[in-house]
Amino acid sequence: MKFATKLIHSGQTIDPRTGALGMPIYQTSTFRQRSIDHFGKYDYARSDNPSREALEEAIAELEGGTRGFAFASGMAAISSTLLIFSPGDHLVVCDDVYGGAYRVLTSIFSRLGIESTFVDATDLAAIEAAIRPETKGIYLETPSNPLLKITDLAAVATLARSRGIITMVDNTFMTPYLQRPLELGCDIVLHSGTKFLNGHSDVICGFAIVRDEELGKRIRFIQNGFGAILGPQDSFLTMRGLKTLKIRMDQSQEAAGIIVRWLSEQKQVTKINYPGLPEHPGYAIQQAQSAGPGAVLSFELDSFENTKKLLEGSKLSAFAVSLGGVESIISYPARMSHAAVPKDERERKGIKDTLVRLSVGLEDPQDLIDDMTAAFNTK
């Protein structure tokens, strides 16, 4: 099946009891058992709920994994997955990792004896140099947030595999429509489903997907034990959002290309980070490992004044955190997604106070361009 068809038919999309198109919302905490010797498939909804299960099967199929797990947020998926590691283990992490992941790694997992080294993951030699005998995991995001840097996933996975190290990839920006890290040799895919997968800015959710069944059992044990599961209502909404992923992504990506061309002609814009630009240093790798550059870009402005004008003056693009919704979202990494990263650390990573991130939604791109023009022209 092609991806568009998989989106509609993956997982249990028909209610086995009634034939309803779409798994119902099983709003229950527990399930009645008939025999003291044999409990049914479902016993308690933290362990299993049909509404969540349908979504988990769908995301596993879409990413090409054996098992998928739905969590209460992207951070719940990330944090729960990181619990596969133990005190004394060491992780190598891409240096412009999502701010929330940076925060849990440096303030919670570090306290539990799991240490992280942050490296420029576009540089394979830097990753290799950071590996220690106790390194158990490599954590990547590509394109990274907010600088859209590209990591060669197959190359890192090959290196990791040769050392018995688990490779994890946060695939939020690309989604399985554009990039499937498990097919490139990585072990675990993570998502903030809050973004493109649900796509409607109305649910917080997260996913972990694995290829290896043994690893799947370990994460399943943590999901049930730690308990940061996605509820049935949000599972239903995410399943509904997921069905239109391809057409949303196609439209937003095309609009992003149009906006990038326009931005490149604006005197206030000094630099554009978008892996669809041939001059982007990761362009060739992105072409090879994904089906497109996506719908998120970032750019630098010539002054703080123009940065403020654009952020506060945009009327169509919501000045907000988050991305991947039907509505365009313009955000300010230095004070939003990366506020948890100390300023000097942030600047060293290239996240300047004049950097703006734009997630292109489903509006007509010309309207978005007119809106930004008006924002720049405010007195």
Ligand SMILES: *Cc1c(COP(=O)(O)O)cnc(C)c1O
């Ligand atoms: C938003 C985001 C997260 C965190 O997800 P939540 O659903 O907000 O917990 C993780 N990684 C990336 C790349 C994100 O954009």
